[in-house]
Amino acid sequence: MSNLLSVDPVSRIEGHMSVSTAVEGGRVSKVRISGNMYRGLERLLLNRHPVDSARIAQRVCGVCHEVHGISSITALEQIYRVVPPHNGQVLRDMILGLHIVTDHLLHFYNLCSPDYIDYSAAAGYSGRDAEMKNISDWISSSGTKFVINKTPGDYIKDKGTARRFALHYFQALKIRAEAASGLALIGGKVPFIHALLPGGITTEITPDTLMRYYRVLTETTDFVNNAFIPDVMELAERYPEYFKIGGAYDTFYAHDSLKYKKGYLFTSGVIIDGEKRKFDYKMVKELLNSSYYNPDGSPNESAKGAYSWIKSPRYNGYPLETGPIARAALSNDAGFRQLIARYGQTSIRSSVMTRLLARAYESRRICNYLFERSEDFVIGKPTIAHVDLQKKLTGEGIGFSLAARGALIHHIKAYDGRVTDYKMIVPSTWNFGPTAAGKHGVAEKAVLGTPVRFGGDSGSIEVGRVIRSFDPCTACSVH
């Protein structure tokens, strides 16, 4: 007998997603993951001026708010045949890197940590730390419902840990706001920097801009080192079983990204069957078997056999996992291997806990990188090469880039100043695509076999943990 359980909707992620599972003998035996929101960004860009995509495609997602802009601009610059000046490239890396780290903080503390921590245990504090007291009082007396978790599970209930996490929950929000001000100084405002145009960054960068950036980067780095990494490690110690839960295909994929003198912080490639290969874009196909589209790509909510708005990208037929774990695997990062070796992991294999650790570990790497990268900026040199924003562009461009959640592609075709084809292949599309051609999507595969000890109306917390370990972004995945 199988028991049907669903998490509908999956909260604490970006967007609209549901997971339905059948549980047999205490494990998930069947799974379907549905992306439940569609806007049609690729299609509404058709016939617009290609440069408009810089502003509209940027708004695919308000969580990973700078990554789509940068990928789209990279594609546009190929059509313009313009290369941004050195400073422009440095600024973009500074934006991308800091943004990605703060995105990781949001994911871990605000989206993911309530899967493990029972925050009600933080109530009743009577010590001398004023900040802690405020938070603790608020949790006990506010009557605010969003902190109530009715999903049964094996949460951490000791007061000390719950209080420390509660403090960090709010500190993460503060650090993010601080870091956002650093990004806004470069780009005008966030979310959605408008200073990003084909050719570079429009802003006049002065030494005080860089000093402010340096200050927020230092604060962010301190928080990553003193809170984020130890907190994730604590979860890894307390939930060692999650190194065996949530494994997918162990196929990984990443792009060359975040440049520095010696090359790139992250290296490009694909790992299939334990073997690293060069990434070849021609091998990528998006299947529509289980998605709400007609063969021509137009939306069709009653398409036969469909259950998701997300498409199913395949690389030479393989579903690929992307994200910090894939970046670590492709770079075959020695530091990361050492870190997981503490928990008995001899190689980088996909699991819930390895994903969480990869995110924290990479945050530290990116912070260190950004200190080095920001020193590459040469005050007084141009940040942008001028281009004609009205030009009747014809051509094709592909922006290979990255988001917090993995490898990102924007592919633009233009004719006579109009977009004729726009394709985005987004990290969460890879990770959350539905079953197609007999193969489950990556996250579906990861949910299969998940042991379910706790179930009920709200679905299983274990399934929730597997899903959230990918840091899903549904708005991105469907676009």
Added chain:
Amino acid sequence: MLSRRDFIKRCRDISVAVIGAEVFATDIAEGFMRIAASKRPQIVFVQGQSCTGCSISMTYGNESDFIDFVTRLVRVQVHPNLSFSQGHGYIQMLEEVTSAGGHILVLEGSIPQRMKKACLLGEEPLYDALKKHLQKAYAVVACGTCAVSGGIPASGRNETGAIDIDQYMRQCGISKPLIKIPGCPAHPDRLMGTVAYILGSGKMPPMKDGVPQQYFGNLIHNNCGRFQYFSQDIYLKDFEIDKHSCLLKKGCRGTITKSDCPTRRWNGGVSVCVESNAPCVGCTHNGWPFKENIYYESRNIEDLPWTDFKKNVLGMGKK
């Protein structure tokens, strides 16, 4: 917790942030004083066809601080990105709050009317589900341009039939006080400040067509830091060299877009789009993201195709 003196000071800060003057500080303070923690207004967030950018913008804050907002001013009852619960437990909580009523419902994103599966709330299409959550609301806040006027999802051919909350409520025969906070994304002060205003003063802010006038009363152009370059006909030609000129001939929509961006600024007041030498794209305008090119360049400002510009800016003196 806060001392009374700290509290009044904080209310003064909020008053300055919301209204731009300290005069309402005591009003607001008294408003807050009356509200015990358990009686603070309940806020429910619902996301339609959206990107979550407005919620993220709110967490960044500016003059107003998100953590203060959540822990001292209101009770955030349900938020898709924050709620600790999931699945049915989450939907149940939403239903408990909205069926008891008296809540402020904040909608982020548009609502697909034609292709209903293009946005679900739990197992139901948002189009069908939203009604019951609105029925007993005290007020509705349309947060961001998608909720206010359809925004990006409603642009182009609008294949999903995305509509804004105003159209939706008319179709469903629901009449509720509606406050519109346009912006792509919505500015944190304009959202949190409006809620704080209602809370503190016990009444709706002065509005025109549902848009609070203290935030959207004037053209960006009129308060623009580069207004004097416009007055002297100094326009940006080359982004590489010109760093302070008027951006109008690069398609800046500050002359047709109403908002207090130039004075309020963003992300802790550190900057604003035009200050980064990027043209305003008009994200608070109800036409956003527009039919014509976003960067509409023009050799002569008289040739810009915007009728409102001709009427309100050229008509007011500049020939």
